[in-house]
Amino acid sequence: MKKFVKHLGLVNKHRFEVFKLCCKCGLFWRGLTHDLSKYSPTEFWESVKYFSGDHSPIVESRRVNGYSLAWIHHKNRNKHHLEYWFDRENAQQMIIPYKYVVESLCDKIAATKCYKKKEYKPYMVLDYYNRVDCHIPANPKIHSFFKTVLTDLANNGEKYVLNKKYLKQKYNEIVLEKN
Numbered sequence: 001m002k003k004f005v006k007h008l009g010l011v012n013k014h015r016f017e018v019f020k021l022c023c024k025c026g027l028f029w030r031g032l033t034h035d036l037s038k039y040s041p042t043e044f045w046e047s048v049k050y051f052s053g054d055h056s057p058i059v060e061s062r063r064v065n066g067y068s069l070a071w072i073h074h075k076n077r078n079k080h081h082l083e084y085w086f087d088r089e090n091a092q093q094m095i096i097p098y099k100y101v102v103e104s105l106c107d108k109i110a111a112t113k114c115y116k117k118k119e120y121k122p123y124m125v126l127d128y129y130n131r132v133d134c135h136i137p138a139n140p141k142i143h144s145f146f147k148t149v150l151t152d153l154a155n156n157g158e159k160y161v162l163n164k165k166y167l168k169q170k171y172n173e174i175v176l177e178k179n
C-alpha cells in the first residue's frame with residue numbers, strides 16, 4: 001500500500017515536471033499526455049512491486065527477473081523513447097520527429113530532477129546520458145543532438161536551452177542538416 005501511494009505520487013510528480021518543461025518549449029500537448037501508459041495495469045503494478053525511491057522500478061525488475069514487462073509495454077507505446085524507433089541491429093535507425101525528441105529531452109531533465117531532488121544540477125542530465133542513454137541504438141544525428149543540447153544545458157542552464165528558437169535551430173542544424 002505504501003509503495004502504491006509512493007509510486008503514484010512519483011508518476012504524477014514526474015508528469016507534472018515534464019508538463020512544465022514541455023510548455024517552455026511550446027509543446028503543451030506532448031507535456032499533457034506524457035507517459036499516460038504508466039497508469040495501465042501492466043506498467044503500474046510491476047512498478048509498484050519493484051518501487052524504490054532512488055532508481056527506476058524497471059531497472060529493479062530487470063535486476064530481479066532479467067527483464068521488465070512494464071518497459072516493453074512502455075517503449076512500444078511512447079514515441080518519446082529512442083527505443084520506440086529502433087528497427088533492428090545493422091539497420092539504419094530512423095530520424096525521430098522534432099516534437100518527440102524535445103519531449104524526450106524534457107523527460108530526461110525531469111527524471112533527473114525527480115531522483116536527485118535538492119542535489120539536482122543541470123550537468124547531471126548529461127552525465128546520465130553519457131553513462132546510459134548514449135548506448136541506446138539510435139540514429140547518430142539524434143545522439144549528436146542530445147549531446148550538444150545537454151552540454152549546453154550543463155554550461156548555460158535551462159533558460160538557454162528550453163525554448164523553441166534554440167531547439168528548432170539545433171534540430172534543423174544537427175538532425176536535418178539544414179540552416
Ligand SMILES: [Zn+2]
Pocket residue numbers: 035074078080081107
Ligand atoms: Zn516515458
